Amino acid sequence: MKIVMAVIKPFKLDEVREALTSLGIEGLTVTEVKGYGRQKGHTEIYRGAEYAVAFLPKLKIEVAVSSAMADKAVEAIAAAAKTGQIGDGKIFVFSIEHVVRSRTGETNADAL
Amino acid sequence: MKIVMAVIKPFKLDEVREALTSLGIEGLTVTEVKGYGRQKGHTEIYRGAEYAVAFLPKLKIEVAVSSAMADKAVEAIAAAAKTGQIGDGKIFVFSIEHVVRSRTGETNADAL
Amino acid sequence: MKIVMAVIKPFKLDEVREALTSLGIEGLTVTEVKGYGRQKGHTEIYRGAEYAVAFLPKLKIEVAVSSAMADKAVEAIAAAAKTGQIGDGKIFVFSIEHVVRSRTGETNADAL
Amino acid sequence: MLTRINKTLVAGGAMSLASAAIAFAQDTVPAAAPATTMDKGDTGFMMIATVLVLFMILPGLALFYGGLVRAKNMLSVLMQVTMITAVVMVIWVVYGYSFSFGGSTSPWWGGTAKLFLAGVTPASEAATFTVGVVIPEYVFIAFQMTFACITPALIVGAFVERIKFSAVIAFVVLWVTFAYFPIAHMVWDANGYLFGLGAIDFAGGTVVHINAGIAALVASYMVGKREGYGRDIMAPHSMTFTMVGASMLWVGWFGFNAGSNLEANAGAALAMINTFTATAGAIIAWALLESVLRGKASMLGAASGLVAGLVAVTPAAGTIGPIGAIVLGAIASVVCYFFVSVVKNSLKYDDSLDVFGIHGVGGIIGALGTAVFSAASLGGVKGDDYSIMAQMMIQIQAVVITIVWCAVVSIVAFLIVKAIFGLRVSKEAEATGLDLVSHGEAAYHN
Amino acid sequence: MLTRINKTLVAGGAMSLASAAIAFAQDTVPAAAPATTMDKGDTGFMMIATVLVLFMILPGLALFYGGLVRAKNMLSVLMQVTMITAVVMVIWVVYGYSFSFGGSTSPWWGGTAKLFLAGVTPASEAATFTVGVVIPEYVFIAFQMTFACITPALIVGAFVERIKFSAVIAFVVLWVTFAYFPIAHMVWDANGYLFGLGAIDFAGGTVVHINAGIAALVASYMVGKREGYGRDIMAPHSMTFTMVGASMLWVGWFGFNAGSNLEANAGAALAMINTFTATAGAIIAWALLESVLRGKASMLGAASGLVAGLVAVTPAAGTIGPIGAIVLGAIASVVCYFFVSVVKNSLKYDDSLDVFGIHGVGGIIGALGTAVFSAASLGGVKGDDYSIMAQMMIQIQAVVITIVWCAVVSIVAFLIVKAIFGLRVSKEAEATGLDLVSHGEAAYHN
Amino acid sequence: MLTRINKTLVAGGAMSLASAAIAFAQDTVPAAAPATTMDKGDTGFMMIATVLVLFMILPGLALFYGGLVRAKNMLSVLMQVTMITAVVMVIWVVYGYSFSFGGSTSPWWGGTAKLFLAGVTPASEAATFTVGVVIPEYVFIAFQMTFACITPALIVGAFVERIKFSAVIAFVVLWVTFAYFPIAHMVWDANGYLFGLGAIDFAGGTVVHINAGIAALVASYMVGKREGYGRDIMAPHSMTFTMVGASMLWVGWFGFNAGSNLEANAGAALAMINTFTATAGAIIAWALLESVLRGKASMLGAASGLVAGLVAVTPAAGTIGPIGAIVLGAIASVVCYFFVSVVKNSLKYDDSLDVFGIHGVGGIIGALGTAVFSAASLGGVKGDDYSIMAQMMIQIQAVVITIVWCAVVSIVAFLIVKAIFGLRVSKEAEATGLDLVSHGEAAYHN
Ligand SMILES: Nc1ncnc2c1ncn2[C@@H]1O[C@H](COP(=O)(O)OP(=O)(O)O)[C@@H](O)[C@H]1O
Numbered sequence A, B, C: 001m002k003i004v005m006a007v008i009k010p011f012k013l014d015e016v017r018e019a020l021t022s023l024g025i026e027g028l029t030v031t032e033v034k035g036y037g038r039q040k041g042h043t044e045i046y047r048g049a050e051y052a053v054a055f056l057p058k059l060k061i062e063v064a065v066s067s068a069m070a071d072k073a074v075e076a077i078a079a080a081a082k083t084g085q086i087g088d089g090k091i092f093v094f095s096i097e098h099v100v101r102s103r104t105g106e107t108n109a110d111a112l
Numbered sequence D, E, F: 001m002l003t004r005i006n007k008t009l010v011a012g013g014a015m016s017l018a019s020a021a022i023a024f025a026q027d028t029v030p031a032a033a034p035a036t037t038m039d040k041g042d043t044g045f046m047m048i049a050t051v052l053v054l055f056m057i058l059p060g061l062a063l064f065y066g067g068l069v070r071a072k073n074m075l076s077v078l079m080q081v082t083m084i085t086a087v088v089m090v091i092w093v094v095y096g097y098s099f100s101f102g103g104s105t106s107p108w109w110g111g112t113a114k115l116f117l118a119g120v121t122p123a124s125e126a127a128t129f130t131v132g133v134v135i136p137e138y139v140f141i142a143f144q145m146t147f148a149c150i151t152p153a154l155i156v157g158a159f160v161e162r163i164k165f166s167a168v169i170a171f172v173v174l175w176v177t178f179a180y181f182p183i184a185h186m187v188w189d190a191n192g193y194l195f196g197l198g199a200i201d202f203a204g205g206t207v208v209h210i211n212a213g214i215a216a217l218v219a220s221y222m223v224g225k226r227e228g229y230g231r232d233i234m235a236p237h238s239m240t241f242t243m244v245g246a247s248m249l250w251v252g253w254f255g256f257n258a259g260s261n262l263e264a265n266a267g268a269a270l271a272m273i274n275t276f277t278a279t280a281g282a283i284i285a286w287a288l289l290e291s292v293l294r295g296k297a298s299m300l301g302a303a304s305g306l307v308a309g310l311v312a313v314t315p316a317a318g319t320i321g322p323i324g325a326i327v328l329g330a331i332a333s334v335v336c337y338f339f340v341s342v343v344k345n346s347l348k349y350d351d352s353l354d355v356f357g358i359h360g361v362g363g364i365i366g367a368l369g370t371a372v373f374s375a376a377s378l379g380g381v382k383g384d385d386y387s388i389m390a391q392m393m394i395q396i397q398a399v400v401i402t403i404v405w406c407a408v409v410s411i412v413a414f415l416i417v418k419a420i421f422g423l424r425v426s427k428e429a430e431a432t433g434l435d436l437v438s439h440g441e442a443a444y445h446n
């Protein structure tokens, strides 16, 4: 099994979720994060004090999928998250060894 | 070494932490997240606008443990996080290659 | 490729970011987290109610790097995050199999 | 006292006699002025009433509206309300007061005699509804100024989260000049056209609420929907602030309604108790309706009912009774409820914070309800020779004229502003939020 | 002026003469009424005082309480306070005013003569403490109405975060009917039982604070503890809102205390300065105590002291001196401090926001302290024939009667409500939070 | 009326005659007192004005400042403002009132005759600016008390986020004793030195704003910069609260400025309308400047302009005209803007919330602008024998004396406090935030 972890622009959440559910993926976990990258931040001025805010609000999505699904999930996310503008974000994939559903104790594929 | 990453219901945090400390695990990191899954969300209505809120507040716990401890940690979390109701969450385990404690430079097992 | 995931003290963010950019690392993702560990929390009192707050505010940094860079990144973070006081945090390294940049579809090294 | 109140009713508008008498006093004071009395009780009360109306706007209305938008647009709302207030204050002393109450005999505007408050000194007096009783004209100017400020600020709710800041200011300047000042003159000046008809508008149902409501309806069509409207979650970022703002509106509204009596007497007390009970009735009605139809009474529902009740009682406060006020408030809530939750959804325009649905619709209910509940048989103070139907016809005329005048001015004003400044920020700017894009700030940090 | 004040003292309660005189005026106005004077200074002042008491409730008390609960229950608190206010307002004009001040000669209630405010017109007058000086009865009704609204709203603090919304409303309807209105009559009406005893309760220490405090104590036992009480962290979600609410309570309390004088004169000024200094003394005492005992003075401590001081000075404001007020406030703080931080913990009931610990206990300190600090020797205005011990006995009687009456009504009311609606939401609902479960909303979004 | 106002102008300070007359009344009331009139309209108005000034401090100023700091220091700001208010209230009735207005003939202080408000009863009267017109002395004491409370609270903005709580309180006690009370006496008492010079300070430009501004400048040097100043992001944690606080300051400022007239008449009305228009002018000026220089008008800019305008109009409100007020407010905004965004950055001190940059600089602009805009030729009420230049010289003297006196007292007070308590918390404590470290609480939880 894999976890597909994607950083996306916040307003793309619903599109990404729909793309995933249309693949039959039924769960995901979202975290509010701040991203630093090529997309430049903004400047805020408070009276005399000027602050360069380098970190932009992003969402991080983590979705556990079977190894077979991983590529499709990546593609779906990439397509849904894309605006073509800098800062669309990145998708990372890594292996997980074990999954458990707390409610039932089911493991691995059954737990997804 | 492993990282055990669990999504739990927010009010279960203290029980989960106690379960882990009783195994001798002395550190963990918690993140507020929003979860989407089988547990259905709720609807909020603001005057004429009805919003289906699909994402529910959850906590994500990350705890790095020696490979030997991983299974026990998973069990402990699963037991503590369980209410038997849908939405109790999932536990994911993956390998980490390297751990460093910033304060001392200790690595791996010493750093946990 | 690797993800270097570090828990640091919040006010160290700018130093850590500078340490990483001086290595040529151009992106990272930051999450506000609560940490539990050896560093002891504090007590808050609200009239008669006394609460021991065990969780301390920390930041979690995730940075994807080429495998070659991983060690340097770890060192840089450890050095920048260090105050020498308990609670400086930990750095975890794990492998990722695949990286995609949503905007361009570039993969792996090109996507970083 | 009943005499005095009856007279107000005959006069049919809160400040009507006032302005006439100001002109009179102005003209004649140097020569043989009729003896006037000024009571410090009135002067003090009216100054506090004026402060209360400012409180309705800042922070009241700003918070009420601000809480309802997304966090990324919070400061833009606060800033729009603040700047409108400041700009209209300056306009008011420069030409607004003159255009409204400058003493001209035209039924449509007040003329230019008091540009820059020409001729007003601390010794100038403004009449009240009691013959011979006056207050300092500066007090009347300041009190009326706050009305001129809050009215355009109410419109903001229609176009939040997407409008250009420059467009807001330009629109407001045009709108107060060609809609607010003339209509204030028509309704409240003794020479005004609607005043002459005998319309009852104690504290500004037409001038303030219908006026702002219609402008808001026009705005929501001219400016267009927010990006993602109907798709994205646009839940209020802080219902707490909205509730605090609504509470402040209620508190300040006593300045608005009781102050419109211009004297600290039983007439003001009647307006005050009606402003309590109508609002209470409206809150309960909205909450009950939600309980029945949705199973849950919401805080936003209660706050919406609260405002609907206040709007509805505004024209009526001086002439109805406290039990009638409960009913009037409840009716306004019910109608506004169906408007914002059914009618608006089916018409699919984005009057984002329901300015039309609450101020426009509630204002119309209030204007018509005033004709009904002012009758003595329904607890009002209108005596034997009062005909509900006759008054109703007058009220309808006043409402229709206000609607038409305001709609025309609003459409033209938006067309002009669109041509010169454009109305909306870019889609990207809208996604980022107006706070950063238009004001270079964020409302919240750690 | 001293004469007038002395008379107040003899009268021994803030509105006692008032209500008597209303009845009188009502009876006689048609015939040969004694000459009365109405001063616009009084009328204006009392209207603003009324507005200030509304401000205490909305948004004052709502924010003070709301800030202290967890974010997931914020709107439920705001909503409970709002709905209680609206419901009691309607009840007040329907039968509450009559039950309290309807003019009956019963020592226990005011009768039914003024149901639906029957007979009240803008010409109706209410007496003040100065013979012959009157204010419009509508002002008196509105002012007293705000007292009837805030008292049950205070009780909310005892059962937040777990109670059913329907239960709150049902309880409040029963409670104001059988506890508040009778006790208001007993204390403030010239025919009232406690009034007859000679109890001093200038602005409502027994009627408002002890009354609400006892109901809260009963509530905390009847409703039971919150899930996780003593285990989970239930820290205030926004001490900022709590501090803002406390500040607004202070600001509004001048309407409450100075307004209870019914005239804008030196008696009101005395009540005002005492309301400043007692509160200051109480803030300092609580902060000092925390500094000594815990090493740190907290904002919640200062806010708690602030409210304790206001509660304590409420019955005393008209008869003590400003230096005595400092001491009274400080004593109240010290006693309340030990109550909420020691006694409550050892008794293990969950009066969640310390309504009993502050309003109940502070109210008792105030009632008894009034007997002490009213003495001229301690800076009060009570002259030669005043006996602290004699007055103390009377005050104790008033306190005990209020406690017993209120406790009985509260218990019965909760039993009835429990039988019909149930008192608590389910455990799951409590975990989710009342905002979503009972109101379908969330207080905060992005 | 003009006569009365002219007299005020001749008197040259808001409360000058008042205090003189109090002493007089005190002395003579027992014997053959000159006939005085007390109008309930004045008494009621002044009580509400007093409440409005409290509202400026709590929650107004507390929120204005609190919103500007980081969340971890929010409660420390609220707590400092609250405790300063409480402590100065107690000091005021113990010795502050006596030191300021105790009736001594010294030009430097009021003496000890009224320690513990000795001799003040409800029957005591305080004079106003109209001969023979009085208000209850308790009202005057309470009104002036709020001025004594807000002034040191203003200084807080200079040393937030790093100062020890004990140091704040100790400094304030010394500072009000040796800076505020003497300067209030000098400016507002008939025997006061600056009063004797003929300085115009209607509502406290020197006593309140320049005084606080200079103390703040001293504080920022004595306490030193915050850790990370100029490097870390120290953005306001809630611009919403800051805007709400600024709005409340505006609302409350009418109590401050119109109340300084002591009577509810046209003089107060003039002060009121000027307090509207000067502020509006200042808001617009700051926003325009930002639009031109940065391309964006910020909410913090508008709020800063708002306060700058209020500060500038404070000494001038009773003697200038509403159009002149617009110009005065705009000038103050422009100067303060350059001060806080250019001068301060180049001088590199950390007056964290710009107390000097806005209150000090704005106060000086106001003091000097008063001399200019009071001239009849510029819309003011000063007639034929008025010389702008002559008055300007007097104003400059008043400003310089205030600056020097205040600077010396502030430096010495900080040195003493530093020696005894130390001024700053540790670096670690500063990193953690004062809320947890000094008060054991956090402002926000879930
Ligand atoms: N090396 C990295 N490690 C972790 N997160 C990264 C990395 N590079 C970028 N990100 C995340 O992806 C977001 C988008 O990256 P950015 O370089 O701005 O644009 P783009 O995705 O178009 O290349 C960043 O805000 C950050 O959250």
Ligand SMILES: Nc1ncnc2c1ncn2[C@@H]1O[C@H](COP(=O)(O)OP(=O)(O)O)[C@@H](O)[C@H]1O
Binding pocket: A026, A027, A028, A029, A030, A062, A063, A064, A065, A101, A102, A103, A112, B007, B034, B035, B036, B037, B038, B039, B040, B056, B058, B085, B086, B087, B088, B089, B090
């Ligand atoms: N495939 C997944 N990947 C990542 N997180 C998941 C996934 N499925 C579920 N989750 C997380 O687990 C939470 C609980 O899942 P849910 O399906 O609602 O109930 P249950 O845990 O009882 O099966 C979700 O809210 C989400 O945060």
Ligand SMILES: Nc1ncnc2c1ncn2[C@@H]1O[C@H](COP(=O)(O)OP(=O)(O)O)[C@@H](O)[C@H]1O
Binding pocket: B026, B027, B028, B029, B030, B062, B063, B064, B065, B101, B102, B103, B112, C007, C034, C035, C036, C037, C038, C039, C040, C056, C058, C085, C086, C087, C088, C089, C090
């Ligand atoms: N086993 C662990 N798994 C995950 N996070 C951990 C673990 N141990 C510590 N942490 C994180 O590292 C932070 C610092 O750890 P702590 O033990 O307090 O100090 P130190 O880093 O100096 O050893 C914790 O607050 C927590 O967020």
